[in-house]
Amino acid sequence: MKTLLKIFFLFAISVQIQAQDLRLISGKVTAASDNSPLPGATVIIKGTLKGASTNWEGLYQIKAKPTDTLVFSYVGFRSQEKKVGSLSEISVTLEDDISTLDEIVVTGYAVTKKASITGSVVSVKSESVASKISGKVRGVKVGKEEPQSGLLTAGEINDLEKWNEWKENLKKEEYKTIQQNWNFYLENKIQVSVNDKKGKPLNNIKVSLFNESNQLIMTARTDFTGEVTLFKDLNYKSEDDFYTIQIQQKNKVLGKKITNTYQRIAFVLDEQSQTNDIDVMFTIDATGSMGDEIDYLKSELKNIISRLDESIDDKRVALTFYRDFGDAYVVKDFDFNSNIDAVKDILSKQSADGGGDYEEAVEEALKVSMSKNWNIYAKTKLMFLLLDAPPHFTEKNVAIIKEQIKLAQEKGIKIIPIVASGANKNVEFLMRFFSVSTNGTYVFITDDSGIGNPHLKPSTDDYKVEKLNDLIVRLIEKYSGVVS
The missing domain is CATH 3.40.50.410 (von Willebrand factor, type A domain)
Structure with a gap:
């Protein structure tokens, strides 16, 4: 017992020391060609998914430990690595990567590597990206000037x-992990449609789904098409044989009992103003x-x-x-x-x-x-x-x-x-x-x-x-x- 307590004590001290070592690192990322800031540069703690991006002034902040290494990268520039050590401020200057800037295409949308693009294009040979998009190219964000719309x-x-493709994706391990972590399943659906007696779809109709034990699984509302998709396995795997669909319009409540094989069900209600x-x-x-x-x-x-x-x-x-x-x-x-x-x-x-x-x-x-x-x-x-x-x-x-x-x-x-x-x-x-x-x-x-x-x-x-x-x-x- 004493040995276990000792191990636990040492572990707690170790965790506390690591937490104390974590500190805020800040700095600036600039281009070597003209010392201009690089907005949107990525700063990642090496070997992890933890990272940050620079703002429009090239500034960033990230929490890291002295043993961490920061990796600075930006499209068209050579990446750099910096050991944190005792530093609390780390600024870097990135050099152009000529191998990735061999040819750039400037279009009416923005700047991109040459690919299959239709319409008028201008080929630009390798120079600093910053010097090539100095504001004369339509649609490119420079300085504080707001970019035009229609670029992204x-x-x-x-x-x-695309339900069949969705169900195939659900077989992948990445999806199964998310399902288990967040308790979403969404594999067994039923489509409910609600129309008036003239066949006009009714929106905003409350529709509820109950399991065979009469426990509520899900409540939703029809959209402008008069339809809504409910899920028998919203938060847990569905194994029930029977379900009940219940709809509500003002003071009127209608219900239908269905088997697990049903994929679509329709209701007809009185007209309503929408x-x-x-x-x-x-x-x-x-x-x-x-x-x-x-x-x-x-x-x-x-x-x-x-x-x-x-x-x-x-x-x-x-x-x-x-x-x-x-x-x-x-x-x-x-x-x-x-x-x-x-x-x-x-x-x-x-x-x-x-x-x-x-x-x-x-x-x-x-x-x-x-x-x-x-x-x-x-x-x-x-x-x-x-x-x-x-x-x-x-x-x-x-x-x-x-x-x-x-x-x-x-x-x-x-x-x-x-x-x-x-x-x-x-x-x-x-x-x-x-x-x-x-x-x-x-x-x-x-x-x-x-x-x-x-x-x-x-x-x-x-x-x-x-x-x-x-x-x-x-x-x-x-x-x-x-x-x-």
């Missing part, structure tokens, strides 16, 4: 529409790791907000920005507003900073986003979640996130993640669980624009590359039933 490129995966209103929320990771793309994203979002279709009677937009505990703020939120110009003005004033470790306060952002003044009568309720990192994985956060997903389902809010550079497969898989469970879709920024750090290639057979702003407007119109 993205793709979409709608797993509900609005043409939409609520759109943008929940945005504003930590330092988003520094390579945040200004471009702001331009895209302002363009998107301006383009909301005139056929939408009452369009309201809300903004939620989040960082992490210990930063200047954890969550900064702006409730729904129909004054589009006011929303764009708020968006213009935001910047990326803070963070330091890989995970961020995603769960806190979800809590605030779900608590806002959503219009319960709106035909369409969408939440776009822009991020590049997952929430901190703790038992408490698992419970918080499951509760927020449940609220989104009950309110009929579709969560549409937009994953930026720096994300790994854990982020992709978890965000696809978010979108599937709320009847949304998954969006990811691609490398095709040449903007920002490298972007993750998604697990899918095929996808179409679009301009991000066009894609988001298309999704808003699709889920609002707007016919273009």
Whole structure:
């Protein structure tokens, strides 16, 4: 017993010493050619996934131990490694990597390596990237000038529409790990449709699914198509033989008992008045790791907000920005507003900073986003979640996130993640669980624009590359039933 206590004591001291050694490292990353700052440069603790990105002044902050080595990298430049040791400030100057800058293509979108691109292009031989994009190239962000919209490129995966591919992905070990960690399964679905007696789809109808023990599994709401997808195995593997589907319209409640083999069921209700209103929320990771793309994203979002279709009677937009505990703020939120110009003005004033470790306060952002003044009568309720990192994985956060997903389902809010550079497969898989469970879709920024750090290639057979702003407007119109 004494030996065990001694081992435990020594282990506790060791952990405490390691925690005390962890300290904040800061510095600046610049280009050797002209000493200009390199925004969006990556700073990673060697051998880990922990990292940070520089802001538009080339500044970064990261927590590290004396035994750690920092790896500094930037597209088109040679990487550098620096041992932390006793230093609390580490600044580096990166040299051009001629081997990766042999040929660059300048297009109307941005700067990218030469590939299969249609339209007018200009070939640029290897010189400093900074000197070649001095502001004369259309669409390239330089200094504090705000970039134009229509530069970022993205793709979409709608797993509900590509259900067979989704089920194949669920067999992969990475997916199984996420399933076990976060208790999402989403393999056994049923499609519920609700129409009036004239065949007109009814939206915002509350639909609940119960197991054979009459325990509630999931409650959600129909969208503008009058349909909603429910999951018999939302948070646990489904083994029941019978289920009950219950719908509610005002004071009327209807129920149907089904077997496990049912994949679709329909209900017919009385006519009801419906609005043409939409609520759109943008929940945005504003930590330092988003520094390579945040200004471009702001331009895209302002363009998107301006383009909301005139056929939408009452369009309201809300903004939620989040960082992490210990930063200047954890969550900064702006409730729904129909004054589009006011929303764009708020968006213009935001910047990326803070963070330091890989995970961020995603769960806190979800809590605030779900608590806002959503219009319960709106035909369409969408939440776009822009991020590049997952929430901190703790038992408490698992419970918080499951509760927020449940609220989104009950309110009929579709969560549409937009994953930026720096994300790994854990982020992709978890965000696809978010979108599937709320009847949304998954969006990811691609490398095709040449903007920002490298972007993750998604697990899918095929996808179409679009301009991000066009894609988001298309999704808003699709889920609002707007016919273009």
